[in-house]
Amino acid sequence: MKTILITGAAGDVGTHLRRELAGQYRIRASDLRPLKKVAQETYVRADISKMSDALKITKGMDAVVHLGGYSVEGPWEGILSANIIGCYHVFEAARRNGVKRILFPTSNHAVGFYRRDQTIDHRVYIKPDSRYGVSKVFGEALGSLYADKYGMEVFCMRIGNVNPAPIDKRRLSLWFSPRDLAQMVAIGIDHPDIRFEIVYGISANKRAWYDNSNAYRLGYRPQDDSEVYADEILAREKPGDPVAEKFQGGLFCVAEEIPNPAPIPGAARPTSPTKAKARARARSRPRRGRRDR
Numbered sequence: 001m002k003t004i005l006i007t008g009a010a011g012d013v014g015t016h017l018r019r020e021l022a023g024q025y026r027i028r029a030s031d032l033r034p035l036k037k038v039a040q041e042t043y044v045r046a047d048i049s050k051m052s053d054a055l056k057i058t059k060g061m062d063a064v065v066h067l068g069g070y071s072v073e074g075p076w077e078g079i080l081s082a083n084i085i086g087c088y089h090v091f092e093a094a095r096r097n098g099v100k101r102i103l104f105p106t107s108n109h110a111v112g113f114y115r116r117d118q119t120i121d122h123r124v125y126i127k128p129d130s131r132y133g134v135s136k137v138f139g140e141a142l143g144s145l146y147a148d149k150y151g152m153e154v155f156c157m158r159i160g161n162v163n164p165a166p167i168d169k170r171r172l173s174l175w176f177s178p179r180d181l182a183q184m185v186a187i188g189i190d191h192p193d194i195r196f197e198i199v200y201g202i203s204a205n206k207r208a209w210y211d212n213s214n215a216y217r218l219g220y221r222p223q224d225d226s227e228v229y230a231d232e233i234l235a236r237e238k239p240g241d242p243v244a245e246k247f248q249g250g251l252f253c254v255a256e257e258i259p260n261p262a263p264i265p266g267a268a269r270p271t272s273p274t275k276a277k278a279r280a281r282a283r284s285r286p287r288r289g290r291r292d293r
């Protein structure tokens with residue numbers, strides 16, 4: 001049985017994945033946050049913004065599934081530390097520890113500025129829709145470098161939205177059921193012939209915006225299709241922001257910040273540069289009535 005590391009294991013995707021893969025692999029689950037253990041896995045608390053922690057958790061692994069990091073658009077400081085520095089640490093630590101295979105869950109937001117009337121495949125030019133999307137492009141680029149330069153095997157999944165069921169119209173195109181996620185991850189871990197691949201992490205959705213032929217070529221056979229939820233979802237959906245509606249990335253194309261679905265309990269929230277500037281402007285503005293006094 002292979003031993004795998006899952007970083008960011010306490011998050012939503014990590015929690016679904018660990019449940020689905022329990023018994024198939026020996027799992028080392030790591031996160032900054034505490035987590036509820038699934039049978040037979042081990043938990044290691046780690047902060048991947050520290051190289052020493054990344055070296056500790058990647059040691060002795062057959063493969064790394066690097067889910068850790070900021071999972072939505074957010075303040076640059078958070079993205080930089082978790083998704084750029086942290087991602088580099090995980091790849092570099094894996095290389096130093098001789099771990100050949102890395103699965104990098106990138107995101108639909110690496111290509112979120114493609115329009116919804118376009119169908120894109122794994123070869124299109126990147127079009128990130130957010131700082132978060134840029135950080136995912138960074139991870140893909142790092143994967144390409146480590147594959148070409150160091151012979152590592154890197155499997156990048158541009159994940160749509162992992163949920164037990166699709167949650168809105170946009171997610172009808174992007175839905176990724178937990179069991180399809182587990183199937184794709186197993187391909188990434190076990191396929192004998194991976195060098196550097198990009199696939200789309202979605203189920204067999206009729207409304208998909210992707211030509212996912214690269215995943216199918218590697219044996220992916222998704223079992224779920226969001227279409228069974230379509231009538232119910234479309235009946236309750238109200239028209240949204242016109243820019244968000246036009247592009248695949250949706251609200252990420254317009255938002256400066258999206259509430260973090262997996263904050264670290266008790267941690268101070270970093271202030272976004274936009275909010276910090278607005279506060280500074282407000283402080284320097286003369287108070288109403290002051291000049292008359």
Ligand code: 15L
Pocket residue numbers: 071072106107108109159160161171174261
């Ligand atoms: C993502 O990349 C996020 O990690 C996830 O939280 C969702 O927001 C998803 O994209 C999405 O586009 O729905």
